[in-house]
Amino acid sequence: MKVEAAPPEPALTPIRPPARAEQTQHLAYVALGANLADPVAQVEAAGAALARHSGFRLLRRSSLYRTAPVGIRGQPDFINAVAALETTLAPTELLDSLFAIERQFGRQRTFRNSARTLDLDLLLYDDLTLCGQRLCLPHPRMHLRAFVIAPLLEIAPDCRIPGRGYAAAWLPALSRQRIERLAR
Numbered sequence: 001m002k003v004e005a006a007p008p009e010p011a012l013t014p015i016r017p018p019a020r021a022e023q024t025q026h027l028a029y030v031a032l033g034a035n036l037a038d039p040v041a042q043v044e045a046a047g048a049a050l051a052r053h054s055g056f057r058l059l060r061r062s063s064l065y066r067t068a069p070v071g072i073r074g075q076p077d078f079i080n081a082v083a084a085l086e087t088t089l090a091p092t093e094l095l096d097s098l099f100a101i102e103r104q105f106g107r108q109r110t111f112r113n114s115a116r117t118l119d120l121d122l123l124l125y126d127d128l129t130l131c132g133q134r135l136c137l138p139h140p141r142m143h144l145r146a147f148v149i150a151p152l153l154e155i156a157p158d159c160r161i162p163g164r165g166y167a168a169a170w171l172p173a174l175s176r177q178r179i180e181r182l183a184r
Helices: 039-052 091-104 146-155 167-174
Strands: 026-034 056-061 065-067 078-087 119-125 179-181
Touching (some): 026 091, 026 146, 039 078, 039 091, 091 119, 119 146, 146 167
Antiparallel strands (some): 026 078, 056 078, 065 179
16 A cells, blocks of 8 residues: 655744734924913923823923913913924824813813913824814914914014914014013
């Protein structure tokens, strides 16, 4: 009796999991401000919190600026800065993350333009323009505020505001707003 050899088994192709889609990176700019509970320390600590957050990467942060409050008199001066972030979060997810950081710093939203331990405003998200109940981009009043435009231009001198043009073009109109750059 003749025994035939079994046919060779076909070569197995390793099974690989499907490739993960690359997540798109977005550039966002965030304004930081505080005028309660040692505002310099608050804004510095908020910058550190942004740098530690897992949902985005802090690219740059401007110097600190001392500014007069806008809208309500009798409040202490604000300390302001602007940060550039790289993120894969959608705009509303980023906004929620910023609100969570505000809450960690004791932010209470008692009334519009009230004094605050920390205010984080999403100014720009790529070149996106949108306006919904929770979020308007670009921030609808950013071009009217020296405390936003001056620090923004420090870290992004060629920044364009969708629908408004170059941020630098707005600075002369804001010259009457008191703003002082602090030593970094």
